[in-house]
Every structure is written in C-alpha cells, then in structure tokens.
Amino acid sequence: AQSVAQPEDQVNVAEGNPLTVKCTYSVSGNPYLFWYVQYPNRGLQFLLKYITGDNLVKGSYGFEAEFNKSQTSFHLKKPSALVSDSALYFCAVRDGSSNTGKLIFGQGTTLQVKP
Amino acid sequence: DARVTQTPRDKVTEMGQEVTMRCQPILGHNTVFWYRQTMMQGLELLAYFRNRAPLDDSGMPKDRFSAEMPDATLATLKIQPSEPRDSAVYFCASGGEGRTGELFFGEGSRLTVL
Numbered sequence: 113a114q115s116v117a118q119p120e121d122q123v124n125v126a127e128g129n130p131l132t133v134k135c136t137y138s139v140s141g142n143p144y145l146f147w148y149v150q151y152p153n154r155g156l157q158f159l160l161k162y163i164t165g166d167n168l169v170k171g172s173y174g175f176e177a178e179f180n181k182s183q184t185s186f187h188l189k190k191p192s193a194l195v196s197d198s199a200l201y202f203c204a205v206r207d208g209s210s211n212t213g214k215l216i217f218g219q220g221t222t223l224q225v226k227p
Numbered sequence: 228d229a230r231v232t233q234t235p236r237d238k239v240t241e242m243g244q245e246v247t248m249r250c251q252p253i254l255g256h257n258t259v260f261w262y263r264q265t266m267m268q269g270l271e272l273l274a275y276f277r278n279r280a281p282l283d284d285s286g287m288p289k290d291r292f293s294a295e296m297p298d299a300t301l302a303t304l305k306i307q308p309s310e311p312r313d314s315a316v317y318f319c320a321s322g323g324e325g326r327t328g329e330l331f332f333g334e335g336s337r338l339t340v341l
Contacts (some may be wrong), residue, residue: 156318156330
C-alpha cells in the first residue's frame with residue numbers, strides 16, 4: 113500500500129524568506145510524486161511532479177521540490193515566499209510499478225506567509 | 228480553456244434523500260477520480276475509472292455510494308440514502324497521460340446533509 117505523510121499541519125514564514133513544506137512517502141514500487149496547491153473554495157491545482165531523472169524538479173510559481181530516495185522525501189521549496197503563496201499544499205504519490213495508477217494524497221499543510 | 232466541470236457546486240439536502248453529483252472530465256482524458264475532502268479525514272480517494280471501467284472503489288461505502296461513467300463525457304457519484312456524515316466537498320479529477328500524468332481537478336461539489 114502507498115501512503116504520504118505531511119508532518120506539519122501549518123507552516124508560517126515571513127514574506128521574502130525561504131519556505132519548505134515537508135513530505136515523506138511510502139510505496140512498494142517506483143514513486144511518482146506530485147505537489148498540488150488548493151486555494152479557499154477551489155479545486156486542487158498541479159504545481160510539479162517527479163517521475164524520473166533529476167532529483168530537483170521545478171514547477172509553477174517559482175516552486176521546486178527535491179526528491180530524496182534514501183530519505184523517501186519530496187519536500188516542496190521556494191527561495192522567497194510571497195503572501196499570495198498562502199494556501200493549502202498537498203503532496204501525493206502514485207506507485208509507478210502498479211498498473212492501477214491510484215494517486216494518494218497527504219493530509220495537507222497550510223502555508224501562511226506573513227507580510 | 229479545458230477544465231473539469233462539476234455540478235452542483237453546492238447542495239443542501241435532508242438526511243435520507245438521494246444525491247447525485249456529476250462530472251464532465253476534460254475531453255480526451257481517460258482516467259477519472261472521485262475524492263472526498265473533509266477537515267477530519269483530508270482527501271480520501273473514493274473511486275476511479277480508466278477508459279470508463281471502474282478500477283478501484285474500495286474507498287467508497289458500498290451500501291450507499293455508487294459511481295458510474297455512462298459515457299466518456301460524464302461521471303456520476305450517487306449517494307442513496309444520504310446521511311449527515313456524508314457532508315463534505317466532493318472532487319472529480321481527470322487525467323490523460325497514464326500513470327505519469329498529473330490530474331486536473333474540478334471546483335468541487337459542496338454537500339451538506341441536514
């Protein structure tokens with residue numbers, strides 16, 4: 113079975129500071145990893161994904177994430193946070209070795225960026 | 228601008244009533260997922276389809292929930308009878324690039340069962 117853990121319910125950062133939102137995963141086969149963002153009363157929007165290749169992947173709005181196989185982590189990062197980045201962030205994993213393509217999400221982390 | 232369309236956006240109903248939520252996936256996408264979002268449980272996968280065939284509905288309470296894809300442009304999630312604990316936001320998402328592709332989410336259907 114696959115699972116995702118986001119250990120922080122909320123992350124608070126000051127505008128202009130770097131931010132990190134943590135994610136660890138468990139999957140029996142090859143991990144396909146995704147980050148999504150959700151603004152209030154909206155659906156989830158895709159930010160970035162890791163399938164294979166370079167461990168550092170870049171995505172929308174200046175976000176990036178680093179895949180670390182030994183630590184089974186896929187932390188979301190941004191060098192300089194904006195107030196408009198405040199939202200709910202979800203990490204998700206799919207077992208790349210499975211034929212089913214099931215995508216499982218973590219519990220979500222609320223990012224609060226203060227001016 | 229291709230997007231996933233869900234109806235209704237908001238639904239308030241009485242306990243025991245039937246509720247049907249509809250989803251129009253993005254044209255050409257061959258996978259459709261139904262998720263339920265609550266404060267307590269987060270995002271739960273209820274069911275998903277590939278090429279209109281159900282692949283997994285193990286996350287769905289079978290006695291009252293049912294999910295179908297009558298055709299490639301319509302997915303439905305039905306609750307009969309509804310209960311207050313079914314109150315949540317239900318999201319439909321579609322994808323078209325197999326297992327490596329991202330999902331595109333609709334805006335959700337907010338269900339309140341009184």
